[in-house]
Amino acid sequence: MVTRVPELDSGLVGQWQAGGGELIDLFAQAHQQLGPVAAFRLGPRPTVLVTGPEAVQHVLALHPDRYVKRSHRARLLIGDGVLAATGEAWQRQRRLLQSQFTGPGMRRYEQRITEAARTAAARWAAYARGRAVLDVGDEMRRFALDTIWRSLTGHPLDPGTERELASVPAVVAALPSLPADGAAAQGAVAAELARIDAVAARAIAAARDGEAGPDGPGLLHVLLEAAGTRPEYTDRLIRDELVTLLVAGHETTATTLTWLHLLLDRNPQAREQALAAGAEGSPERRQAVQALVHETLRFYPSAWILPRCAAQDDVLTGYEVEAGTDVLVCPYLTHRDPGLWEEPERFDPERFTTPGRRPKHPGSYLPFGIGPRACLGLQFALRESTVLLEHLLPAHTPRFRSTPAKTAYGLTVRPDGPTPATLVA
Ligand code: HEM
Known part of the structure; x- marks a missing residue:
């Protein structure tokens, strides 16, 4: 039987609007009251x-042709890069980059990831010696940016480049509140975009000059090589891919690692357990450290909503969806559903190392998305996070001087405020 999607009472939506609540509160109410597929009306x-999980899999993995990405605001920053591209252009761009982020392609980044982790660990050792106050969030951002830049x-x-690239998070933070009109939005962040374009132009020119850098050629060289035989790889598209990988590849990892330190602060035993799982460099320790990352991503999947638009009428697990409907997949709520996860509000990394402890359905855990548009950098992100933690966790523990009281649900879900700390050996 096909029925209409149950809809949240308009009075409740009105109350929520009047209370100036966060979007997540409205979503949680719809999910709790109406179940796995729920509707609400803001317009x-x-x-x-x-x-x-079944509906998530239907939308993202089984019928990505029926639920498409709509041109989003981030285009202002990332242009036609692979994250925003659609149709055949997306397929071509994805195919080129995919080989760089899987199997043998990934091996090229091992050394760069390790170097970036060593650099971060050396910085932490210096902070600890000087008893200096650092900001954990800023440090994680520095590491993630260094790693992707090296790659x-x-x-x-x-x-110098690090300073100029501070414009990237500035534009990302501004995106949700920019004017709807394209030209006005562009104008509002013109100075930041110009700075980002200048960095990209310099990096492209250096790569074109054949300057490979101490770690050998980077991804940028792969894009330039493609331009030799494929006219669609104009300087503009190469800039867009470069900025896309900078944006997609650092903000998400940085927030995840920041959440991880905050969660470990509240759950110190989880850190001890991960370190006790095996000796330094052992597969057991690596697996336990990776489980910390997975459990953090369950709590705070940085991409907490994955927006799609129904390209045609559809029946979604028994519910009618009309063409043109906005559909929001919400990993944040799926990951905290007590019907799927045992004690979801408990930080318990062992659910990722003990067989049978996590739900099996592919739609029940999706911090990297699922289906053809799932994260290209999944292996990269897990690798860089694990390697960094293997360097930091045995040496220092951050003692936070204060922690943000609020969570910001913007383009990513992140701690809303500074994270100052000193380091204890
Ligand atoms: C913890 C870190 C990360 C998380 C949680 C994450 C999450 C995601 C998610 C959920 C998507 C799918 C979005 C959708 O379906 O609408 C995505 C796409 C993508 N991610 Fe990541 N990501 C992470 C790190 C990275 C890194 C390190 C890179 C690059 C090195 C990267 C590159 C991309 C790209 C290029 C896409 C677009 C793929 C496409 O549309 O074909 N991500 N990411």
């Missing part, structure tokens, strides 16, 4: 919220 048309260009991130 004339209903928006459909998808949280149940793109073959060079470690220099302080």
Whole structure:
């Protein structure tokens, strides 16, 4: 039987609007009251919220042709890069990059990831010696940016470029509140975009000059090589791919690692257990450290909503969805559903190392998305996070001077405020 998607009472939506609540509160209410596929109305048309594993799999993995990405605001920053591209252009771009982020392609980054982790660990050792206060979030961002920059260009991130690239998170943070009109939005962040374009142009020119960098050629060289035989790889598209990988490849990892330190602060035994799982460099320790990352991503999947638009009428696990409907897949709520996860509010990394402790359905755990548009950098992100933690965890523990009281649910879900700490050996 096919029925209409159950819709949240308009009075409740009105109350939520009047209370100035966070979007997540509205979503949680719809999910709790109405189940795995629920609708609410903020304008004339209903928006459909998808949280149940079967429905998640239907939208993202089984029928990606029926639920498509709509051109989003981030295009202002990432242009036609692979994250925003659609159709055949996306397929071509994805195919080129995919080989760089799997199997043998990934091996090229091992050394760069290790170097970036060593650099971060040396910085932490210096902070500890000087009893200095550091900001854990800023440190994680520095590491993630250095790692992706090395992988793109073959060079470690220099302080000048790092300063200029502060414009990237500035634009990302501004995106949700920019004017709807494209030109006005562009104008509002014109100075930041110009700075980012200048960094990209310099990196592209250096790679084109054949300057490979101490770590050998980077991803940028692969893109330039493609341009030799494929006219669609114009300088503009190469810039867009470069900025896409910078944006997609550092903010998400940085927030995840920041959450991880905050969660370990509240759950110190989890850190001890991970270190006790095996000796330094052993597969057992690596697996336990990776489980810390997975459990953090269950709690705080940085991409907490994955927006799609129904390209045609469809029946979604028994519910009618009309063409043109906005559909929001919400990993954040799926990951905290007590019907799927035992004691979801408990930080318990062992659910990722003990067989049978986590739900089996592919739609029940999706911090990297699922289906053809799933994260290209999944292996990269897990590798860089694990390697960094293998360097930091045995040496220092951050003692936070204060922690953010609020969570910001913007483009990513992140701690809303500074994270100052000193380090204890
Ligand atoms: C913990 C870190 C990360 C998380 C949680 C994450 C999450 C995601 C998610 C959920 C998507 C799918 C979005 C959707 O379906 O709408 C995605 C796409 C993507 N991610 Fe990641 N990501 C991470 C790190 C990275 C890294 C390190 C890179 C690059 C080195 C990267 C590159 C990309 C790209 C290029 C896409 C677009 C793929 C496409 O549309 O074909 N991500 N990511």
